[in-house]
Amino acid sequence: MTDHAAAGVNAAQRLAAEVRAEMARQKRTAGEMAKVIGTTPHTAGRRLSGAVPFNIAELDAVAKWLGVDLASLMREPRSRAMAS
Template identity: 45%
Template sequence: MHSESLAQRVSGAVQRNVRAEMARSKASQTRLATSLGWTQASLSRRLNGYVPFTVEEVAAIAEYLRVPVAVLLGDEVLRAGA
C-alpha cells in the first residue's frame, strides 16, 4: 500500500487551498500569475501538482490574496507532528 509523504500531503493541501482562496476572491489564474511575474501556464502547472509551490511562492500568493500563509498551508501543517 502506497502512502503519501508529508511533503506530498502538504503540497496537495496548498494546491487545494490556493484554488479555494482564488475562487473566494474571484482571482483568475491569469491575474494571479501576472502579479507573480509568471505565465498562466506556470501557475497552472503548480495548481495541478506538476511543479510544487515554494515557500516564497506561497507567501507571495498569500499576500496577493490577502490571507495568512497558514490559510494556504492548511491543516496538514498542524497535523504534521501527529
C-alpha cells in the same frame, strides 16, 4: 513512490487546493496569479493543480495578493477548523 515522497505530493496538492479555494472565493484567475508570482499562466496552472509545488516566495506573494495569512494556507484542514 516512498511514503515520504507521497506525503510531499499530498501536501503540495492540499496546498494547491487551499490556494484554488481562496482564489475562487475572491473570483481571482490563474492568469492574475501568474503575474503576481512572475511566471506564465501554464506554470501557474501547474502550481494550482499541485503537479509542481509552490516555493515559499511564491506562496508568500500569493498569500499577500489574496490578503490571507501564509500560515493559514499551510495548516492541515483539521487545524484550520479548530483555529476558527
